[in-house]
Every structure is written in structure tokens, then in C-alpha cells.
Amino acid sequence: MKLPSKTSASLGLGLTVGLASLAINFIRRRALTTAAAAARVPPALPKRPKMVPYGKVPGENRGEQPMEPIIYLEDPYYYVRDDTRTNKEILDHLRAENAYTKAALSHLDGPQDELYKELLSHVQETDQMVPYPHGDFVYYTRTEEGKAYRIHCRKPRHDDGAEEILLDVNKLAEGQAHCDVGSVEVSPDHKLVAYSVDFQSYETYDIYVKDLTTNGVTKAVTGCDGGFEWGHDASTLFYVTQDDAHRSHKVWSHALSDTSSQSSDTCLFTEADEMFRCGIFKTRSDRFLAIATSSSVTSEVHVLDLQQPPAADGFICVAPRQEGVLYDVNHWHDSFLISTNRDDARNFKLVSVPVDVVFDKQATAEWTPVFPYDPSVKVDGVSCFDSYFALFGRQHGLTQLWICSYDTDGKTVVKKQLDMPEDMYTLGGSVNMEYNSVVHRFTYSSMTTPVQTVEYDTVTHTTTILKETPVPNYDRSLYQCERVDATASDGTIIPISLVYRKDKKKPDGQLQALHLYGYESAKYLTKMTTFTDFIACAEHLVAT
Structure with a gap:
């Protein structure tokens, strides 16, 4: 028997290895193609029909003027709602949706990167806001290139002293999957700084207090909505908590001297109406703490004199809520200035009321116009x-x-x-x-x-x-602004703001991006006005 030569043996081995390699690559490519094709197929959820009631459902708050009688409509995906965010089936579906989206848009990875670089080229990452005077200091925030968060600082007001960092959010965020700082407020004596932060991405915040002398940090409050105010001095914090629906509804006072438990905090106000949510603010005069509670169309304000010890019975209602009436309150000298739409002032008017009249519960608080109402x-x-x-x-x-x-x-x-x-x-x-x-x-x-x-x-x-x-990389001389007016189908004049690059303007017309915003006259039963106004603006631009 003739033995194969070294050459023929090598050739045969090479062919075998080559064919095997081709086969493996083919199988691998087919697997990848199949996986990619599968990723491009939109994930689907099974339908599980459920009849859902709409309207005035007994025992439920269905908003203002719900329908009567109740109607039932079939919702095949009602089961998808999961307020606990623990349903494995739904979570797996969301992950599949994200994978599908990523695969479907993968061809845009390059343009996305280029667009990001272009946008970033117009941002000066290392920057500082204008310092603002407050007490014996000037306060400001600044940013540094490559860092995602702001740095809160101060310097002495009357000399060129060294910068003092109050809060570096970049360091605060280290080791955290999420970091959102709600408010940062220095105490009235400028010896403490309080800040609220959400590490869970659930819009529920904890309040920390930092001693600016020792740099010691303590957690003062847990589970608030992120907003808070100092009291008349540095001994008290006021904050707001939320209900199970994430509605801000309770106002509390917390004594910083009590480090034992938050359970001893005092509840000063509870908003029981589920259509309303509340917030707090302190007047610039530092005299009053105000609770503003409101729905989409109605509001009410309560004020507390901070020169008195905080107590639930210390809050005075400026004016009881009245359906459809909105107002807010500011303190100026011996009066409260109020902007309101009361008495059919559709575009709001400015009125005043004496502080002592508001706090005299037996007196009738008459609102006096500061200026005549101008529609x-x-x-x-x-x-x-x-x-x-x-x-x-x-x-x-x-x-x-x-x-x-x-x-x-x-x-x-x-x-x-x-x-x-x-x-x-x-x-x-x-x-x-x-x-x-x-x-x-x-x-x-x-x-x-x-x-x-x-x-x-x-x-x-x-x-x-x-x-x-x-x-950076912006030359304003290249751009032009113009204002033109279009006429709506009902005769209303609609102002249009135009901006364009002057050297790119074509005499025979060009493509435009049109964005329209409106409100009061184009909602509810007049919603169609949104679309007719948009058409009127587009037709005017085409014609001119």
C-alpha cells in the first residue's frame, strides 16, 4: 500500500480543518442571526380580559365630577399594573422590551454617539454660577469637567477668603446606583446645612444635616417628599410626607435636639382630600411658614407665624378653598400680597389683605386690589x-x-x-x-x-x-430671530417666533420644525382648537 506523501497528507488535513472551521462559523453566524432576528421581534403579552368600571365607583376617589352611571369597559392588559414592582412576569417583559428596543435601534449607535459629542461640544463643563449674598457669606454652585453633579460652596462675603465646600454631590453619589438631591438649605445662623437626597429612585427623600464646624453629618428625617424649610432658627425643620399614592399630604415639625426617634415629630397639617397635594415655603421676610395645598383648579394657603412656637392650631387659613379659585400668598410689610383668579379674573389679579385681619379669626378678610384688573x-x-x-x-x-x-x-x-x-x-x-x-x-x-x-x-x-x-462653538451672529403673526380660524392672532441660520435661508422656502403651545382656550370641549391653530400657523408659514 502506498503511503500518502507529506504534501498530500498536509493538504487533506488542511481541507478537513478548513471545512470544519467553515461549518463552525456558519453555525455561529446562523445562531447570531437567529438571535438578532428574535431580538427584533416585539415581545407580546397575553391578553387577560377584565371588565373595569369607569365613573363614580362607590368607595373610590375618581376625581372631580366622575361619570354617572358607571360604565364598564374591557381591558385585556389590566393585570400589567403592578404598584409593588415585584411581578416577575411583568419585569421579564419589560426587560424583553428594553432588549427589543436596543436591537431595533442598534443601527443608530453611531449617529447617537456623534450627536452626543456635538451637544457636549456646546457645553462648558467646568463652570460656576454667579455667587449670591446671604448673611456673612456668598453662596454658589459649580461644576467640574467629567463630573456629573454640582458642588455647593460658599466664601466669606467681605474678604477674599478660601472656598468652603458645603456639599459635593459627586462624593455623595459614590457607591450609589442613583442619587437625586432635592433641596439644599443653609440654617438661619449659617452653622448648619440641610439637604434631602433620594438614593432609591422612588422620589422619596431623606434629610441629612451637616455641621459646618465639625463636618459631622446626621440623618434627621426619613421618608419625605424632598422639600423642607428651616424654622425661625436652627432648632427646627419643617418637612412634608407622602401617602401610599405618593401624594404629599402631611406637614411635620422636627426638633433637631431630638435625636432619638422621628416618631416624636409633630404633625401640623393633614390634607385629607385625595385631589389635593400640599407643599411648604417660607416667606422671604422669614416671618411666616406657608402651607400651599391645591388641586388642578383649586388652592388654599395656611400661614404660621414663626415668631410663635410651631403648633397645629397656629396655622391660619388665608381664605377657605373655593372650587375653581386659585391663589398664592406672599408677605410684604403689614400685608399679604395675593395673586388670584377670584371674581372671574381669568388672567389673575394682585390683591392685598392686612396680616392682622387674617390672624383675627373674627374679622372678615376683604381683599383690596393693588392694581385694577387688566385682562x-x-x-x-x-x-x-x-x-x-x-x-x-x-x-x-x-x-x-x-x-x-x-x-x-x-x-x-x-x-x-x-x-x-x-x-x-x-x-x-x-x-x-x-x-x-x-x-x-x-x-x-x-x-x-x-x-x-x-x-x-x-x-x-x-x-x-x-x-x-x-x-462653546456658537456664533450668535449667524442666527436671526423674527416674530410673525398667524390668524386662527376664529380670528385670534397667534404669535410665532422664528429662529434660523441666516446663511442657510433659502428664498424659495425650506423645511421647518413647528412646535405649538397653548392652554386655556384649547382644552376640554375646545380641544379641537389645538389642531386648527396648528394648521393655521403651518399654512401661514407656507404662504409667506
């Missing part, structure tokens, strides 16, 4: 200081700011509207901590101007831009 002006709220108050609102489709103060007679309130440098812009609030300040800070921006922190001096009537948010 062309939307009143959004006030920010009060010792020598003036700032009135925020809307007029001519734009946000406006009025500085208001007593006239020379000491009785009449006069207002001055601040002029803005552009025809289209947006104003917002800024940090103004000191009640005795004569300057007012606010934010200004437009479709071509980055956010600016602006300060207005109420004595000299001068305006100073303190900072403009840096936007």
Missing part, C-alpha cells in the same frame, strides 16, 4: 422685598417684569416695567435671598442669546449683566 396682563406671581416687590407676568405674548414700590404718599403702589433689549425673549427668576436688598436678580434669554444672570438696581434704575452662560 390683557397675565399675573404669574410676586417676589417681595422690604422696599419693593417684583411682579412677574405676561403681556403681548412675552414674559414681563415690573418693579413695584410705594409712591411718595406711602400708600399708592406704582410699577415700572423693565425694558428688554430684544423683541423676543424669556425672563425667569434667580436667587434673591436677602429681604433688605435694593437690587433684584433675574434671568434673561432668547432664541439666540444664552441665559444671562441680570441685576436691576431699584435705586439707580440701572441694569447689569452679571454673567452669560458660556456656549
Whole structure:
């Protein structure tokens, strides 16, 4: 028998190995293809029909004016709801949905990365807000490149002292799967800082207090909604807890001297109506703590004089809730300033009531207009200081700011509207901590101007831009803003703000992204107006 040569033997072995390799690769590719195809098939849940009641169900809060009689509709996926978030079948389905989404969008991985890089190129990661004065310090937050969270700091107000870090959220987040800081508030004596944080991603917060002398940290409160206020001094914290539906409904006081148990905290207020949720705030004068409780269309405010020991019977209701009436309260001198839609003031009006009348339970609190109601002006709220108050609102489709103060007679309130440098812009609030300040800070921006922190001096009537948010790789001279008006089908004038790059504008038209926002006149039975207005705007842009 003739033995195979070394060459032929090597060739045969090579062919065998090659064929085997091809077979393995084929099987592997087929498996991967099958897996990819499976991942691209949308996961499906089985239907399990259940008749669900809609309307006025006995023993249940179904909102305002529920339907009568009850109707029943079939819901094949009613079982999917799982408030405990422990149902394995549902959790597995959600994971399958996520896997499907990831597979279906995998072809966009490259563009997503490019888009992220482009957006990041316009962000200055290392930045600092304008420090704001508060007591003997100036406070501010700053960010550092590569770090996800803010750093809360302060410096001495009257000398160039070293920076003191109050809270570095980046360090706080170390080792945590989730970290959301709700509020950060320094105590009235500036010796403590309290902050609320959620580590569970369930929007339930714990409050910690840090001693700024020793840097010691203690957990003061567990299980609140994230909002809190200091009392008249550093001995008391006020906070709000939630019910099982995550509705903020109870206000408590906590004495920091009691480190034994939260069970000794005092419940000051309970909102029993499931349609309402409450929150707390302290007036800038530091005189009153207010509880604001509201539904979507009705509100009520209770105030506590912080010069008195906190007690449930110390809260006074400014005005009992009335269906469809909204109002909020601020303290100015011997009065409460109230913005409200009461008495058919659809765009809200500003009224006042003496503090002593509100606290005199036997007296009738008559609300006196600060200014005559003007339906062309939307009143959004006030920010009060010792020598003036700032009135925020809307007029001519734009946000406006009025500085208001007593006239020379000491009785009449006069207002001055601040002029803005552009025809289209947006104003917002800024940090103004000191009640005795004569300057007012606010934010200004437009479709071509980055956010600016602006300060207005109420004595000299001068305006100073303190900072403009840096936007790298942006040249505002390339862009143009315009405002045009479209006419709705019912004759209403709809303002349209346009922004475009000047060198890209084509004389024969171009593609546009159109976003429309409306509210009061296009909801409930008039919802169709949303769509007819959108069409009117689109037709106007096409025609012009």
C-alpha cells in the first residue's frame, strides 16, 4: 500500500480543518442571526380580559365630577399594573422590551454617539454660577469637567477668603446606583446645612444635616417628599410626607435636639382630600411658614407665624378653598400680597389683605386690589422685598417684569416695567435671598442669546449683566430671530417666533420644525382648537 506523501497528507488535513472551521462559523453566524432576528421581534403579552368600571365607583376617589352611571369597559392588559414592582412576569417583559428596543435601534449607535459629542461640544463643563449674598457669606454652585453633579460652596462675603465646600454631590453619589438631591438649605445662623437626597429612585427623600464646624453629618428625617424649610432658627425643620399614592399630604415639625426617634415629630397639617397635594415655603421676610395645598383648579394657603412656637392650631387659613379659585400668598410689610383668579379674573389679579385681619379669626378678610384688573396682563406671581416687590407676568405674548414700590404718599403702589433689549425673549427668576436688598436678580434669554444672570438696581434704575452662560462653538451672529403673526380660524392672532441660520435661508422656502403651545382656550370641549391653530400657523408659514 502506498503511503500518502507529506504534501498530500498536509493538504487533506488542511481541507478537513478548513471545512470544519467553515461549518463552525456558519453555525455561529446562523445562531447570531437567529438571535438578532428574535431580538427584533416585539415581545407580546397575553391578553387577560377584565371588565373595569369607569365613573363614580362607590368607595373610590375618581376625581372631580366622575361619570354617572358607571360604565364598564374591557381591558385585556389590566393585570400589567403592578404598584409593588415585584411581578416577575411583568419585569421579564419589560426587560424583553428594553432588549427589543436596543436591537431595533442598534443601527443608530453611531449617529447617537456623534450627536452626543456635538451637544457636549456646546457645553462648558467646568463652570460656576454667579455667587449670591446671604448673611456673612456668598453662596454658589459649580461644576467640574467629567463630573456629573454640582458642588455647593460658599466664601466669606467681605474678604477674599478660601472656598468652603458645603456639599459635593459627586462624593455623595459614590457607591450609589442613583442619587437625586432635592433641596439644599443653609440654617438661619449659617452653622448648619440641610439637604434631602433620594438614593432609591422612588422620589422619596431623606434629610441629612451637616455641621459646618465639625463636618459631622446626621440623618434627621426619613421618608419625605424632598422639600423642607428651616424654622425661625436652627432648632427646627419643617418637612412634608407622602401617602401610599405618593401624594404629599402631611406637614411635620422636627426638633433637631431630638435625636432619638422621628416618631416624636409633630404633625401640623393633614390634607385629607385625595385631589389635593400640599407643599411648604417660607416667606422671604422669614416671618411666616406657608402651607400651599391645591388641586388642578383649586388652592388654599395656611400661614404660621414663626415668631410663635410651631403648633397645629397656629396655622391660619388665608381664605377657605373655593372650587375653581386659585391663589398664592406672599408677605410684604403689614400685608399679604395675593395673586388670584377670584371674581372671574381669568388672567389673575394682585390683591392685598392686612396680616392682622387674617390672624383675627373674627374679622372678615376683604381683599383690596393693588392694581385694577387688566385682562390683557397675565399675573404669574410676586417676589417681595422690604422696599419693593417684583411682579412677574405676561403681556403681548412675552414674559414681563415690573418693579413695584410705594409712591411718595406711602400708600399708592406704582410699577415700572423693565425694558428688554430684544423683541423676543424669556425672563425667569434667580436667587434673591436677602429681604433688605435694593437690587433684584433675574434671568434673561432668547432664541439666540444664552441665559444671562441680570441685576436691576431699584435705586439707580440701572441694569447689569452679571454673567452669560458660556456656549462653546456658537456664533450668535449667524442666527436671526423674527416674530410673525398667524390668524386662527376664529380670528385670534397667534404669535410665532422664528429662529434660523441666516446663511442657510433659502428664498424659495425650506423645511421647518413647528412646535405649538397653548392652554386655556384649547382644552376640554375646545380641544379641537389645538389642531386648527396648528394648521393655521403651518399654512401661514407656507404662504409667506
